[in-house]
Amino acid sequence: MFSERERERYKRQMTLFGDEGQERLKKAHIFIAGAGGLGSPVSLYLAVAGVGTITIVDMDRVDQTNLNRQILHFDRDIGKKKTASAEEKLQKINPDITIHAINAKIDETNAADLVRGADGIVDALDNYPTRYLLNEVAIVKKIPLFHGGIRGFYGQATTIIPGTTPCLKCIFPKPPPQEVFPVVGATAGFIGTVQANEVLKYLLGLGELLTGRLFIWDGMQAHAEEICVERNPACEACGSMAKKTPAREKK
């Protein structure tokens, strides 16, 4: 059931997917790993779309060098925990949803607990070791992982459905060296919006997901393309999962 305020708020999208679709969003719980460059647009768009519960996790405080891209945080937030800043903004932009903002470093001891109850994980991280950890959690819990990565004017995204699509380790078996990466905010906005759009389609059961495809954005050329990616039967993370046939292909 929706309040009058919710009906007004979501009016322009409920014409697309009706009460049923909006109800799906309201009942959903999405876990966002990172309240930075990607986490900002992902969380804002999921919040305004009416995703009922959003858990967002980060371990950092807002730094001035974040502000060229991390649009959840304002100049006045410098020094604040990113999670406190995120919770305030997201709750203000949509008071009808529940925000769990958790100040924590995601590691092997807490990852599964943090993700508990979520219907999907958004990878808005800045490093591969933690991405691999959430990839494993997604595989164990059999929930999707919405991957995004950015550097400079370049970005990539893919949607991982454990057991059906390649997992993150199938696509990128080894991490690149860690670096302080250059980036413009518009790249984060572009890729984060692709990720948010994937989450919405997944929850609504609409459209074609970015599955089995690595979406690649070259902002310098204003050119988007995709590369087909396949499961690695010997993958150390998902190789033991039997391949599932998507429901529509079952005879």
Next chain:
Amino acid sequence: MSVKIRFFARFRELLGSDIMTDVAAGTMFTPLITTVAKKNPEGYAAIFDENGAFHEFVILMKNGKRIEIADAAKTPVVDGDEIAVFPPVAGG
């Protein structure tokens, strides 16, 4: 005969993209990329280690199919092949 080499992300910044190059019959994947990458020392260092081997994180594809780094040195390229070389993009 010619093949097309496509670099992505950081590799593209350093080496360009959509590079058409003539190759002799029997040319293998690794020496081809080595030759092209050597045109820019920084580009070469981004893709190869000090021993001339691909960095382990580099992703190689030929005509949309993954080529394992271990197999690249013995994988031939032929006329019309499209090769993709890219790094995982890590920022967030």
